[in-house]
Amino acid sequence: xxxxxxxFRRELAAYFATPVAYVFIVGFLLLAGIFTFYVGGLLxxxxxxxxxxxxxxxxxxxxxxxxxxxxxxxxxxRAGTIELLLTLPVDLSxxxxxxxxxxxxxxxxxxxxxAPVWLTVNVLGHPDNGVALAGYVGSLLMAGGYLAxxxxxxxxxxxxxxxxxLGVVVCxxxxxxxxxxxxxxxAGWAPRALIDAxxxxxxxxxxxxxxxxxxxxxxxxxxxxxIALALFANALVVDLRKGVG
Amino acid sequence: MAMIxxxxxVKRFGAFxxxxxxxxxxxxxxxxxxxxxxxxxxxxTMKMITGFLPPTAGRVRVCGHDVQAEPLAAKRRIGYLPEGxxxxxxxxxxxxxxxxxxxxxxKGRAAIDRAVERTDLGAVLHQxxxxxxxxxRRRVGLAQAILHDPDVLILDEPxxxxxxxxxxxxxxxxxxxxxxKAIILSTHILEEVEAVCTRALIIxxxxxLAEGVPDGLNWRxxxxxxxxxxxxxxxxxxxxxxxx
Numbered sequence: 001x002x003x004x005x006x007x008f009r010r011e012l013a014a015y016f017a018t019p020v021a022y023v024f025i026v027g028f029l030l031l032a033g034i035f036t037f038y039v040g041g042l043l044x045x046x047x048x049x050x051x052x053x054x055x056x057x058x059x060x061x062x063x064x065x066x067x068x069x070x071x072x073x074x075x076x077x078r079a080g081t082i083e084l085l086l087t088l089p090v091d092l093s094x095x096x097x098x099x100x101x102x103x104x105x106x107x108x109x110x111x112x113x114x115a116p117v118w119l120t121v122n123v124l125g126h127p128d129n130g131v132a133l134a135g136y137v138g139s140l141l142m143a144g145g146y147l148a149x150x151x152x153x154x155x156x157x158x159x160x161x162x163x164x165x166l167g168v169v170v171c172x173x174x175x176x177x178x179x180x181x182x183x184x185x186x187a188g189w190a191p192r193a194l195i196d197a198x199x200x201x202x203x204x205x206x207x208x209x210x211x212x213x214x215x216x217x218x219x220x221x222x223x224x225x226x227i228a229l230a231l232f233a234n235a236l237v238v239d240l241r242k243g244v245g
Numbered sequence: 246m247a248m249i250x251x252x253x254x255v256k257r258f259g260a261f262x263x264x265x266x267x268x269x270x271x272x273x274x275x276x277x278x279x280x281x282x283x284x285x286x287x288x289x290t291m292k293m294i295t296g297f298l299p300p301t302a303g304r305v306r307v308c309g310h311d312v313q314a315e316p317l318a319a320k321r322r323i324g325y326l327p328e329g330x331x332x333x334x335x336x337x338x339x340x341x342x343x344x345x346x347x348x349x350x351x352k353g354r355a356a357i358d359r360a361v362e363r364t365d366l367g368a369v370l371h372q373x374x375x376x377x378x379x380x381x382r383r384r385v386g387l388a389q390a391i392l393h394d395p396d397v398l399i400l401d402e403p404x405x406x407x408x409x410x411x412x413x414x415x416x417x418x419x420x421x422x423x424x425x426k427a428i429i430l431s432t433h434i435l436e437e438v439e440a441v442c443t444r445a446l447i448i449x450x451x452x453x454l455a456e457g458v459p460d461g462l463n464w465r466x467x468x469x470x471x472x473x474x475x476x477x478x479x480x481x482x483x484x485x486x487x488x489x
Binding site: 013017083087091242 | 258292295296297298316317318320321323325327328329331332333334335336340344345347348349350389
Protein backbone atom coordinates (compact mmCIF):
# COMPACT_ATOMS: atom_id res chain seq x y z
CA UNK A 1 0.00 0.00 0.00
CA UNK A 2 2.83 2.44 0.83
CA UNK A 3 4.37 1.39 -2.48
CA UNK A 4 1.21 2.16 -4.45
CA UNK A 5 0.88 5.52 -2.73
CA UNK A 6 4.51 6.47 -3.38
CA UNK A 7 4.21 5.49 -7.06
CA PHE A 8 0.89 7.35 -7.32
CA ARG A 9 2.41 10.54 -5.92
CA ARG A 10 5.45 10.38 -8.18
CA GLU A 11 3.39 9.74 -11.31
CA LEU A 12 0.89 12.46 -10.56
CA ALA A 13 3.72 14.93 -9.89
CA ALA A 14 5.36 13.82 -13.15
CA TYR A 15 2.31 15.03 -15.11
CA PHE A 16 2.68 18.49 -13.66
CA ALA A 17 6.50 18.57 -13.80
CA THR A 18 6.39 19.37 -17.52
CA PRO A 19 4.02 21.56 -19.57
CA VAL A 20 2.32 18.36 -20.77
CA ALA A 21 -0.33 18.52 -18.05
CA TYR A 22 -1.28 22.11 -18.79
CA VAL A 23 -1.28 21.59 -22.56
CA PHE A 24 -3.49 18.57 -22.06
CA ILE A 25 -5.93 20.28 -19.73
CA VAL A 26 -6.25 23.36 -21.93
CA GLY A 27 -6.66 21.16 -25.00
CA PHE A 28 -9.30 19.04 -23.30
CA LEU A 29 -11.29 22.06 -22.11
CA LEU A 30 -11.09 23.75 -25.51
CA LEU A 31 -12.19 20.66 -27.40
CA ALA A 32 -14.93 19.88 -24.90
CA GLY A 33 -16.14 23.48 -25.19
CA ILE A 34 -16.11 23.53 -28.97
CA PHE A 35 -18.01 20.26 -29.21
CA THR A 36 -20.50 21.25 -26.54
CA PHE A 37 -21.37 24.72 -27.77
CA TYR A 38 -20.78 24.60 -31.53
CA VAL A 39 -21.29 20.99 -32.57
CA GLY A 40 -23.69 20.02 -29.79
CA GLY A 41 -25.48 23.38 -29.77
CA LEU A 42 -25.97 23.46 -26.01
CA LEU A 43 -27.31 27.01 -26.05
CA UNK A 44 -29.49 26.73 -29.15
CA UNK A 45 -31.40 23.57 -28.39
CA UNK A 46 -33.34 25.15 -25.56
CA UNK A 47 -33.03 22.26 -23.14
CA UNK A 48 -31.34 22.55 -19.78
CA UNK A 49 -29.30 19.36 -19.77
CA UNK A 50 -25.71 18.30 -20.35
CA UNK A 51 -26.24 15.84 -23.17
CA UNK A 52 -24.46 18.02 -25.76
CA UNK A 53 -21.52 18.10 -23.36
CA UNK A 54 -21.31 14.42 -22.47
CA UNK A 55 -22.16 12.88 -25.83
CA UNK A 56 -18.77 13.73 -27.28
CA UNK A 57 -16.76 12.38 -24.37
CA UNK A 58 -16.27 8.88 -25.81
CA UNK A 59 -14.76 10.43 -28.93
CA UNK A 60 -12.62 12.91 -27.02
CA UNK A 61 -11.32 10.13 -24.83
CA UNK A 62 -10.40 7.96 -27.81
CA UNK A 63 -7.72 10.52 -28.62
CA UNK A 64 -6.97 12.02 -25.22
CA UNK A 65 -6.73 8.97 -22.94
CA UNK A 66 -3.96 7.39 -25.03
CA UNK A 67 -2.13 10.72 -24.65
CA UNK A 68 -2.43 10.57 -20.87
CA UNK A 69 -1.36 6.92 -20.58
CA UNK A 70 1.25 6.57 -23.34
CA UNK A 71 4.11 7.70 -21.09
CA UNK A 72 3.35 5.41 -18.15
CA UNK A 73 5.43 2.38 -19.16
CA UNK A 74 7.00 3.23 -22.52
CA UNK A 75 9.05 6.00 -20.94
CA UNK A 76 10.23 3.75 -18.09
CA UNK A 77 11.41 1.26 -20.64
CA ARG A 78 13.10 3.83 -22.86
CA ALA A 79 14.95 5.51 -20.00
CA GLY A 80 15.85 2.23 -18.29
CA THR A 81 14.19 3.35 -15.06
CA ILE A 82 11.96 0.28 -15.23
CA GLU A 83 14.97 -1.66 -13.95
CA LEU A 84 15.22 0.66 -10.99
CA LEU A 85 11.49 0.58 -10.34
CA LEU A 86 11.11 -3.19 -10.49
CA THR A 87 14.10 -3.88 -8.24
CA LEU A 88 12.60 -1.79 -5.44
CA PRO A 89 10.87 -3.87 -2.75
CA VAL A 90 7.35 -3.41 -4.07
CA ASP A 91 4.96 -5.80 -5.81
CA LEU A 92 4.45 -5.31 -9.52
CA SER A 93 0.70 -5.11 -8.92
CA UNK A 94 1.26 -2.13 -6.60
CA UNK A 95 3.27 -0.34 -9.30
CA UNK A 96 0.66 -1.06 -11.97
CA UNK A 97 -2.12 0.18 -9.70
CA UNK A 98 -0.23 3.30 -8.61
CA UNK A 99 0.48 4.35 -12.18
CA UNK A 100 -3.10 3.75 -13.29
CA UNK A 101 -4.59 5.64 -10.34
CA UNK A 102 -2.30 8.61 -11.03
CA UNK A 103 -3.44 8.78 -14.66
CA UNK A 104 -7.06 8.45 -13.56
CA UNK A 105 -6.73 11.15 -10.89
CA UNK A 106 -5.15 13.46 -13.45
CA UNK A 107 -8.09 12.86 -15.78
CA UNK A 108 -10.49 13.51 -12.91
CA UNK A 109 -8.85 16.89 -12.38
CA UNK A 110 -9.29 17.76 -16.06
CA UNK A 111 -12.91 16.60 -15.92
CA UNK A 112 -13.59 18.59 -12.75
CA UNK A 113 -12.40 21.72 -14.54
CA UNK A 114 -15.39 21.44 -16.90
CA ALA A 115 -17.67 22.34 -13.98
CA PRO A 116 -18.41 25.80 -15.54
CA VAL A 117 -20.42 24.02 -18.23
CA TRP A 118 -22.59 22.47 -15.54
CA LEU A 119 -22.87 25.84 -13.78
CA THR A 120 -23.86 27.52 -17.06
CA VAL A 121 -26.73 25.12 -17.54
CA ASN A 122 -27.84 25.73 -13.95
CA VAL A 123 -27.81 29.49 -14.50
CA LEU A 124 -29.81 29.25 -17.71
CA GLY A 125 -32.39 26.75 -16.61
CA HIS A 126 -33.32 23.98 -14.21
CA PRO A 127 -31.50 20.83 -15.28
CA ASP A 128 -31.85 17.50 -13.52
CA ASN A 129 -28.63 17.59 -11.53
CA GLY A 130 -28.90 13.90 -10.71
CA VAL A 131 -28.65 13.13 -14.41
CA ALA A 132 -25.69 15.50 -14.71
CA LEU A 133 -23.93 13.80 -11.81
CA ALA A 134 -24.57 10.40 -13.38
CA GLY A 135 -22.99 11.76 -16.54
CA TYR A 136 -19.86 12.80 -14.67
CA VAL A 137 -19.60 9.45 -12.87
CA GLY A 138 -20.12 7.57 -16.11
CA SER A 139 -17.62 9.72 -17.95
CA LEU A 140 -14.98 9.12 -15.29
CA LEU A 141 -15.65 5.36 -15.32
CA MET A 142 -15.32 5.32 -19.09
CA ALA A 143 -12.07 7.31 -18.88
CA GLY A 144 -10.76 4.74 -16.38
CA GLY A 145 -11.52 1.90 -18.77
CA TYR A 146 -9.71 3.61 -21.64
CA LEU A 147 -6.77 4.55 -19.42
CA ALA A 148 -6.28 1.02 -18.11
CA UNK A 149 -6.31 -0.34 -21.67
CA UNK A 150 -3.85 2.33 -22.85
CA UNK A 151 -1.55 1.75 -19.85
CA UNK A 152 -1.30 -1.94 -20.79
CA UNK A 153 -0.55 -1.00 -24.40
CA UNK A 154 2.11 1.43 -23.22
CA UNK A 155 3.94 -1.50 -21.62
CA UNK A 156 4.27 -3.16 -25.04
CA UNK A 157 6.73 -0.64 -26.41
CA UNK A 158 9.51 1.73 -25.47
CA UNK A 159 8.22 4.34 -27.91
CA UNK A 160 5.52 6.71 -26.67
CA UNK A 161 4.27 7.46 -30.20
CA UNK A 162 3.71 3.77 -30.88
CA UNK A 163 1.93 3.51 -27.52
CA UNK A 164 -0.29 6.46 -28.47
CA UNK A 165 -1.27 5.11 -31.88
CA LEU A 166 -1.97 1.63 -30.48
CA GLY A 167 -4.09 3.26 -27.79
CA VAL A 168 -6.16 5.26 -30.26
CA VAL A 169 -6.84 2.22 -32.44
CA VAL A 170 -7.85 -0.06 -29.57
CA CYS A 171 -9.96 2.63 -27.85
CA UNK A 172 -11.72 3.35 -31.13
CA UNK A 173 -12.56 -0.34 -31.57
CA UNK A 174 -13.85 -0.49 -27.98
CA UNK A 175 -15.98 2.58 -28.54
CA UNK A 176 -17.68 1.41 -31.69
CA UNK A 177 -17.80 -2.31 -30.84
CA UNK A 178 -21.62 -2.25 -30.97
CA UNK A 179 -21.85 -0.42 -34.29
CA UNK A 180 -21.90 -1.85 -37.83
CA UNK A 181 -18.23 -0.87 -38.30
CA UNK A 182 -17.14 -3.71 -36.05
CA UNK A 183 -20.20 -5.98 -36.10
CA UNK A 184 -20.24 -6.30 -39.91
CA UNK A 185 -16.71 -7.62 -39.74
CA UNK A 186 -17.72 -10.50 -37.47
CA ALA A 187 -21.35 -10.98 -38.46
CA GLY A 188 -20.57 -13.02 -41.59
CA TRP A 189 -18.83 -15.91 -39.91
CA ALA A 190 -19.06 -15.71 -36.15
CA PRO A 191 -21.70 -17.48 -34.06
CA ARG A 192 -24.46 -15.36 -32.57
CA ALA A 193 -23.00 -15.58 -29.06
CA LEU A 194 -19.70 -14.10 -30.18
CA ILE A 195 -21.41 -11.27 -32.03
CA ASP A 196 -23.39 -10.46 -28.90
CA ALA A 197 -20.21 -10.63 -26.82
CA UNK A 198 -18.43 -8.20 -29.14
CA UNK A 199 -21.42 -5.88 -29.13
CA UNK A 200 -21.44 -6.06 -25.35
CA UNK A 201 -18.04 -4.38 -25.31
CA UNK A 202 -19.42 -1.25 -26.87
CA UNK A 203 -18.55 1.65 -24.65
CA UNK A 204 -20.80 3.90 -26.70
CA UNK A 205 -23.92 1.87 -25.96
CA UNK A 206 -23.20 1.71 -22.26
CA UNK A 207 -22.33 5.36 -21.97
CA UNK A 208 -25.52 6.34 -23.80
CA UNK A 209 -27.57 4.74 -21.02
CA UNK A 210 -25.56 6.54 -18.36
CA UNK A 211 -26.08 9.88 -20.10
CA UNK A 212 -29.79 9.39 -19.68
CA UNK A 213 -29.16 9.32 -15.94
CA UNK A 214 -29.41 5.58 -15.54
CA UNK A 215 -26.39 4.14 -13.78
CA UNK A 216 -27.11 0.47 -14.26
CA UNK A 217 -25.10 -1.85 -12.03
CA UNK A 218 -24.25 -3.91 -15.11
CA UNK A 219 -22.59 -0.93 -16.74
CA UNK A 220 -20.58 -0.16 -13.61
CA UNK A 221 -19.53 -3.81 -13.43
CA UNK A 222 -18.58 -3.66 -17.11
CA UNK A 223 -16.25 -0.70 -16.66
CA UNK A 224 -14.83 -2.07 -13.40
CA UNK A 225 -14.16 -5.42 -15.08
CA UNK A 226 -12.59 -3.71 -18.07
CA ILE A 227 -10.26 -1.81 -15.74
CA ALA A 228 -9.39 -4.92 -13.72
CA LEU A 229 -8.79 -7.02 -16.82
CA ALA A 230 -6.61 -4.37 -18.46
CA LEU A 231 -4.55 -3.88 -15.30
CA PHE A 232 -4.01 -7.62 -15.05
CA ALA A 233 -2.87 -7.65 -18.68
CA ASN A 234 -0.68 -4.66 -17.91
CA ALA A 235 1.19 -6.53 -15.16
CA LEU A 236 1.51 -9.57 -17.40
CA VAL A 237 2.94 -7.54 -20.29
CA VAL A 238 5.44 -5.76 -18.03
CA ASP A 239 6.56 -9.05 -16.54
CA LEU A 240 6.94 -10.83 -19.86
CA ARG A 241 8.66 -8.02 -21.72
CA LYS A 242 11.04 -6.59 -19.13
CA GLY A 243 13.96 -8.52 -20.53
CA VAL A 244 13.29 -7.20 -24.03
CA GLY A 245 15.27 -3.95 -23.86
CA MET B 246 27.28 -17.10 5.92
CA ALA B 247 27.63 -15.86 2.36
CA MET B 248 25.67 -12.68 1.74
CA ILE B 249 25.24 -13.49 -1.94
CA UNK B 250 25.03 -17.10 -3.03
CA UNK B 251 24.74 -17.94 -6.68
CA UNK B 252 24.24 -21.50 -7.76
CA UNK B 253 24.51 -22.69 -11.40
CA UNK B 254 22.77 -19.63 -12.74
CA VAL B 255 21.57 -19.82 -16.35
CA LYS B 256 19.77 -17.25 -18.49
CA ARG B 257 18.78 -18.04 -22.04
CA PHE B 258 17.25 -15.62 -24.53
CA GLY B 259 15.85 -18.00 -27.12
CA ALA B 260 18.73 -20.24 -28.14
CA PHE B 261 21.37 -17.80 -26.86
CA UNK B 262 22.74 -18.46 -23.38
CA UNK B 263 23.66 -15.05 -21.97
CA UNK B 264 24.60 -16.63 -18.66
CA UNK B 265 25.61 -20.26 -18.80
CA UNK B 266 26.07 -21.87 -15.40
CA UNK B 267 27.69 -19.30 -13.12
CA UNK B 268 28.24 -20.11 -9.43
CA UNK B 269 29.99 -18.11 -6.74
CA UNK B 270 29.53 -16.70 -3.24
CA UNK B 271 30.29 -13.28 -1.79
CA UNK B 272 30.98 -12.69 1.91
CA UNK B 273 30.55 -9.54 3.95
CA UNK B 274 33.55 -7.26 3.53
CA UNK B 275 34.19 -8.39 -0.04
CA UNK B 276 34.28 -6.15 -3.09
CA UNK B 277 33.93 -8.51 -6.02
CA UNK B 278 34.84 -7.21 -9.47
CA UNK B 279 33.09 -8.54 -12.57
CA UNK B 280 35.44 -8.28 -15.54
CA UNK B 281 34.66 -9.29 -19.05
CA UNK B 282 34.15 -8.14 -22.61
CA UNK B 283 30.85 -6.55 -23.66
CA UNK B 284 28.12 -9.16 -23.92
CA UNK B 285 29.89 -11.52 -21.53
CA UNK B 286 26.85 -11.79 -19.25
CA UNK B 287 27.90 -9.41 -16.47
CA UNK B 288 24.79 -7.19 -16.57
CA UNK B 289 22.46 -10.14 -17.10
CA THR B 290 23.90 -11.82 -13.99
CA MET B 291 23.38 -8.62 -12.01
CA LYS B 292 19.79 -8.32 -13.26
CA MET B 293 19.09 -11.81 -11.95
CA ILE B 294 20.72 -11.12 -8.57
CA THR B 295 18.56 -8.02 -8.11
CA GLY B 296 15.40 -9.86 -9.12
CA PHE B 297 14.76 -7.88 -12.30
CA LEU B 298 15.09 -10.90 -14.60
CA PRO B 299 14.03 -14.43 -13.63
CA PRO B 300 16.75 -17.02 -14.23
CA THR B 301 16.15 -19.82 -16.73
CA ALA B 302 17.77 -22.18 -14.22
CA GLY B 303 19.77 -21.96 -11.04
CA ARG B 304 19.28 -20.00 -7.85
CA VAL B 305 20.25 -16.73 -6.24
CA ARG B 306 20.15 -16.20 -2.48
CA VAL B 307 20.68 -12.79 -0.94
CA CYS B 308 21.15 -12.70 2.85
CA GLY B 309 19.50 -16.12 3.02
CA HIS B 310 16.46 -15.10 0.92
CA ASP B 311 15.82 -16.81 -2.38
CA VAL B 312 15.32 -13.99 -4.88
CA GLN B 313 12.65 -15.90 -6.80
CA ALA B 314 10.73 -17.23 -3.80
CA GLU B 315 10.98 -14.16 -1.53
CA PRO B 316 11.64 -11.26 -3.88
CA LEU B 317 10.60 -8.48 -1.52
CA ALA B 318 12.72 -9.72 1.39
CA ALA B 319 15.73 -10.00 -0.91
CA LYS B 320 15.12 -6.63 -2.57
CA ARG B 321 15.00 -4.89 0.81
CA ARG B 322 18.59 -5.99 1.44
CA ILE B 323 19.92 -4.96 -1.98
CA GLY B 324 21.03 -1.58 -3.28
CA TYR B 325 21.28 -1.56 -7.07
CA LEU B 326 22.81 0.84 -9.53
CA PRO B 327 21.64 -0.32 -12.97
CA GLU B 328 23.84 0.23 -16.01
CA GLY B 329 23.86 3.90 -17.03
CA UNK B 330 22.43 4.96 -13.64
CA UNK B 331 18.87 5.58 -14.88
CA UNK B 332 16.90 8.22 -12.97
CA UNK B 333 13.80 10.31 -13.66
CA UNK B 334 15.10 13.39 -15.50
CA UNK B 335 12.17 15.67 -14.56
CA UNK B 336 12.71 15.19 -10.85
CA UNK B 337 15.21 16.90 -8.60
CA UNK B 338 17.66 14.66 -6.72
CA UNK B 339 15.80 15.43 -3.50
CA UNK B 340 12.39 14.51 -4.93
CA UNK B 341 13.87 11.38 -6.48
CA UNK B 342 15.47 10.26 -3.21
CA UNK B 343 12.27 11.05 -1.31
CA UNK B 344 10.39 8.86 -3.79
CA UNK B 345 12.77 5.92 -3.34
CA UNK B 346 12.70 6.40 0.45
CA UNK B 347 8.88 6.31 0.45
CA UNK B 348 8.77 3.16 -1.66
CA UNK B 349 11.30 1.56 0.67
CA UNK B 350 9.26 2.64 3.68
CA UNK B 351 12.05 4.80 5.18
CA LYS B 352 10.71 7.44 7.55
CA GLY B 353 12.17 10.89 8.12
CA ARG B 354 15.08 12.64 6.47
CA ALA B 355 17.97 10.84 8.19
CA ALA B 356 18.54 8.27 5.44
CA ILE B 357 18.35 10.89 2.70
CA ASP B 358 20.69 13.26 4.52
CA ARG B 359 23.26 10.53 5.02
CA ALA B 360 23.14 9.36 1.39
CA VAL B 361 23.37 12.97 0.16
CA GLU B 362 26.37 13.58 2.37
CA ARG B 363 28.16 10.41 1.28
CA THR B 364 27.65 11.17 -2.42
CA ASP B 365 28.24 14.93 -1.96
CA LEU B 366 25.00 15.96 -3.68
CA GLY B 367 24.18 18.87 -1.38
CA ALA B 368 24.89 21.55 -4.00
CA VAL B 369 22.45 20.22 -6.61
CA LEU B 370 19.59 18.86 -4.50
CA HIS B 371 17.01 21.20 -6.00
CA GLN B 372 18.04 21.17 -9.67
CA UNK B 373 16.20 18.94 -12.14
CA UNK B 374 18.30 15.84 -12.77
CA UNK B 375 18.39 16.40 -16.55
CA UNK B 376 20.30 19.65 -16.02
CA UNK B 377 23.04 17.88 -14.05
CA UNK B 378 26.40 16.69 -15.36
CA UNK B 379 27.01 13.01 -15.97
CA UNK B 380 29.07 12.78 -12.79
CA UNK B 381 26.28 14.19 -10.65
CA ARG B 382 23.68 11.95 -12.30
CA ARG B 383 25.82 8.93 -11.51
CA ARG B 384 26.05 10.09 -7.92
CA VAL B 385 22.27 10.46 -7.73
CA GLY B 386 22.03 6.83 -8.85
CA LEU B 387 24.55 5.84 -6.21
CA ALA B 388 22.73 7.80 -3.51
CA GLN B 389 19.55 5.91 -4.40
CA ALA B 390 21.41 2.59 -4.16
CA ILE B 391 22.86 3.26 -0.69
CA LEU B 392 19.81 5.08 0.68
CA HIS B 393 18.64 2.23 2.91
CA ASP B 394 22.21 1.26 3.92
CA PRO B 395 21.84 -2.16 2.28
CA ASP B 396 23.90 -5.21 3.17
CA VAL B 397 24.38 -6.00 -0.50
CA LEU B 398 25.36 -3.51 -3.19
CA ILE B 399 25.21 -4.34 -6.89
CA LEU B 400 26.85 -1.67 -9.03
CA ASP B 401 26.80 -2.02 -12.81
CA GLU B 402 29.70 0.04 -14.18
CA PRO B 403 29.58 2.63 -11.40
CA UNK B 404 32.41 4.76 -12.84
CA UNK B 405 31.59 4.47 -16.55
CA UNK B 406 31.83 7.86 -18.27
CA UNK B 407 33.16 9.74 -15.26
CA UNK B 408 36.24 11.96 -15.32
CA UNK B 409 39.31 10.84 -13.34
CA UNK B 410 38.43 12.92 -10.28
CA UNK B 411 34.88 11.62 -10.20
CA UNK B 412 36.15 8.06 -10.64
CA UNK B 413 38.46 8.57 -7.71
CA UNK B 414 35.57 9.86 -5.58
CA UNK B 415 33.29 6.94 -6.41
CA UNK B 416 36.06 4.43 -5.66
CA UNK B 417 36.77 6.14 -2.35
CA UNK B 418 33.07 5.85 -1.50
CA UNK B 419 33.00 2.16 -2.39
CA UNK B 420 36.09 1.45 -0.29
CA UNK B 421 34.59 3.36 2.63
CA UNK B 422 31.45 1.20 2.53
CA UNK B 423 33.21 -2.10 1.84
CA UNK B 424 33.87 -3.24 5.40
CA UNK B 425 30.29 -4.09 6.40
CA LYS B 426 28.75 -4.91 3.02
CA ALA B 427 29.02 -7.42 0.22
CA ILE B 428 29.61 -5.47 -2.99
CA ILE B 429 29.65 -6.59 -6.60
CA LEU B 430 30.71 -4.13 -9.26
CA SER B 431 31.25 -4.61 -12.96
CA THR B 432 33.84 -2.65 -14.86
CA HIS B 433 35.84 -2.43 -18.05
CA ILE B 434 38.63 -0.58 -16.30
CA LEU B 435 41.18 -3.03 -15.04
CA GLU B 436 42.97 -0.53 -12.81
CA GLU B 437 39.66 -0.19 -10.98
CA VAL B 438 39.94 -3.81 -9.92
CA GLU B 439 43.33 -3.09 -8.43
CA ALA B 440 42.00 0.07 -6.80
CA VAL B 441 38.89 -1.26 -5.03
CA CYS B 442 38.31 -4.99 -5.42
CA THR B 443 39.27 -7.72 -3.02
CA ARG B 444 38.32 -10.44 -5.51
CA ALA B 445 37.63 -10.58 -9.22
CA LEU B 446 35.88 -12.85 -11.69
CA ILE B 447 36.68 -12.77 -15.38
CA ILE B 448 33.45 -13.59 -17.22
CA UNK B 449 33.18 -14.51 -20.87
CA UNK B 450 30.46 -16.11 -22.98
CA UNK B 451 28.29 -16.49 -19.90
CA UNK B 452 30.84 -18.47 -17.88
CA UNK B 453 33.34 -17.71 -15.16
CA LEU B 454 36.68 -17.99 -17.00
CA ALA B 455 38.97 -17.21 -14.07
CA GLU B 456 38.82 -16.12 -10.47
CA GLY B 457 41.47 -13.90 -8.98
CA VAL B 458 42.61 -12.51 -5.65
CA PRO B 459 45.35 -10.06 -4.78
CA ASP B 460 48.60 -11.70 -3.72
CA GLY B 461 50.81 -9.05 -2.26
CA LEU B 462 51.03 -6.40 -4.98
CA ASN B 463 50.20 -8.90 -7.71
CA TRP B 464 46.88 -10.43 -8.73
CA ARG B 465 46.74 -14.18 -9.00
CA UNK B 466 44.19 -15.90 -11.27
CA UNK B 467 44.73 -19.63 -10.78
CA UNK B 468 48.25 -20.23 -12.00
CA UNK B 469 48.38 -16.92 -13.90
CA UNK B 470 49.87 -13.96 -12.11
CA UNK B 471 49.65 -10.28 -13.01
CA UNK B 472 52.08 -7.68 -11.65
CA UNK B 473 50.68 -4.22 -10.79
CA UNK B 474 49.32 -2.75 -14.04
CA UNK B 475 49.62 -6.13 -15.74
CA UNK B 476 45.97 -7.13 -15.58
CA UNK B 477 45.43 -5.97 -19.17
CA UNK B 478 47.61 -8.67 -20.63
CA UNK B 479 46.18 -11.30 -18.31
CA UNK B 480 42.63 -10.27 -19.23
CA UNK B 481 43.36 -10.62 -22.96
CA UNK B 482 44.98 -13.96 -22.38
CA UNK B 483 42.00 -15.30 -20.44
CA UNK B 484 39.26 -13.88 -22.65
CA UNK B 485 40.90 -14.31 -26.06
CA UNK B 486 43.33 -17.09 -25.33
CA UNK B 487 46.26 -14.90 -26.44
CA UNK B 488 49.74 -15.40 -25.12
CA UNK B 489 50.59 -12.79 -22.52
